[in-house]
Amino acid sequence: MNNEYAISVNNVGKTYRSRDGQHNTVLKGLDFHVKPGQFVSIVGQSGSGKTTLLKTISGLQEPTEGEILVKGRPIRDGIEDIAMVFQSPVLLPWRNNIDNVLLPLEFRGTRTDESRRYAQELLEMVGLGGKAQHYSYELSGGMQQRVAICRALVSHPELLLMDEPFGALDAMTRDSMNFEIQRIWQTTGCSVLFVTHSISEAVWLGDRVVVVGGRPGRIVADIAIDLPRPRGKEHRFSAAFSDYTTEIESHIGVVTGIS
Ligand SMILES: Nc1ncnc2c1ncn2[C@@H]1O[C@H](COP(=O)(O)OP(=O)(O)OP(=O)(O)O)[C@@H](O)[C@H]1O
Numbered sequence: 001m002n003n004e005y006a007i008s009v010n011n012v013g014k015t016y017r018s019r020d021g022q023h024n025t026v027l028k029g030l031d032f033h034v035k036p037g038q039f040v041s042i043v044g045q046s047g048s049g050k051t052t053l054l055k056t057i058s059g060l061q062e063p064t065e066g067e068i069l070v071k072g073r074p075i076r077d078g079i080e081d082i083a084m085v086f087q088s089p090v091l092l093p094w095r096n097n098i099d100n101v102l103l104p105l106e107f108r109g110t111r112t113d114e115s116r117r118y119a120q121e122l123l124e125m126v127g128l129g130g131k132a133q134h135y136s137y138e139l140s141g142g143m144q145q146r147v148a149i150c151r152a153l154v155s156h157p158e159l160l161l162m163d164e165p166f167g168a169l170d171a172m173t174r175d176s177m178n179f180e181i182q183r184i185w186q187t188t189g190c191s192v193l194f195v196t197h198s199i200s201e202a203v204w205l206g207d208r209v210v211v212v213g214g215r216p217g218r219i220v221a222d223i224a225i226d227l228p229r230p231r232g233k234e235h236r237f238s239a240a241f242s243d244y245t246t247e248i249e250s251h252i253g254v255v256t257g258i259s
Helices: 050-058 097-101 103-108 113-125 141-153 171-188 199-205 233-237 239-256
Strands: 007-017 023-034 039-044 065-070 082-085 159-163 191-195 208-213 218-224
Touching: 007 050, 023 050, 023 065, 023 208, 023 218, 039 050, 039 199, 039 239, 050 065, 050 082, 050 159, 050 191, 082 141, 097 103, 097 113, 097 141, 103 141, 113 141, 141 171, 171 191, 171 199, 199 208, 199 233, 199 239, 208 239, 218 239, 233 239
Parallel strands: 039 191, 039 208, 082 159, 159 191
Antiparallel strands: 007 023, 007 065, 208 218
16 A cells, blocks of 8 residues: 555545435546645636535545545544645634633544643744633634644644634735745645645745646646745745746636636
8 A cells, every 4th residue: 555645536526416316527537646745736716616525635525536544544434634724714712722622532542741842832822822712702713723733733743734813804914824834735735735826925934836727627727836845025026936836727717718
């Protein structure tokens, strides 16, 4: 079995069946592999199946065709080292921030004194060390999303799946969260799949940008982003950056007929 990849998506398809028997094939023949520690951005038109892809990789739903391997093992083996971050942080309002971070470990029955220390460390890493005992309603949207990221990281995931995590944030907060997530990723070394509607965010963060498009959705482009790390603001204004965004825009347009 191939353990070389953090994730292998092999010929994956997904068809939803509605109650009245209608079939909607959302993804078909998807094939791609993610190396350990890679940051892969995923872009595509609304409705192209990006969220479906992430949910299928996470094991939240099963593929109708093909298979997904995480570190060479089928997802149905109950792989625990995957964590997901959604657009909305969904923190429990009756628990303080550190107890929200610790929630996944409580669900698994693996919470220890050491995990509390680690949760505090994570909050400090995202600049919220002083807010551990506060509640989510006392935080801004960006701060809440940082707590949600800590909650995803507390179980030391090797694979972090992020579905438009910064989509609800204002442009300035989103910018600073991009720096934050780059730093977190470089510190933890986990592999990341990052869905976004922002092509520039996808390019700035990604080692690769995968474009999903068509009906049913398939991979229409997989572009390696050869920009130095760590990336700073200046990279957003480079000629190479602009070439990448133009190329990706053209792939999204080709599939939809928009040019
Ligand atoms: N649970 C479900 N049952 C039936 N159809 C679904 C389900 N989830 C998604 N779909 C359909 O699958 C298609 C793809 O949806 P999905 O949310 O994966 O796209 P997306 O690319 O993430 O969209 P967006 O960018 O707007 O978030 C849509 O037509 C949607 O209506």
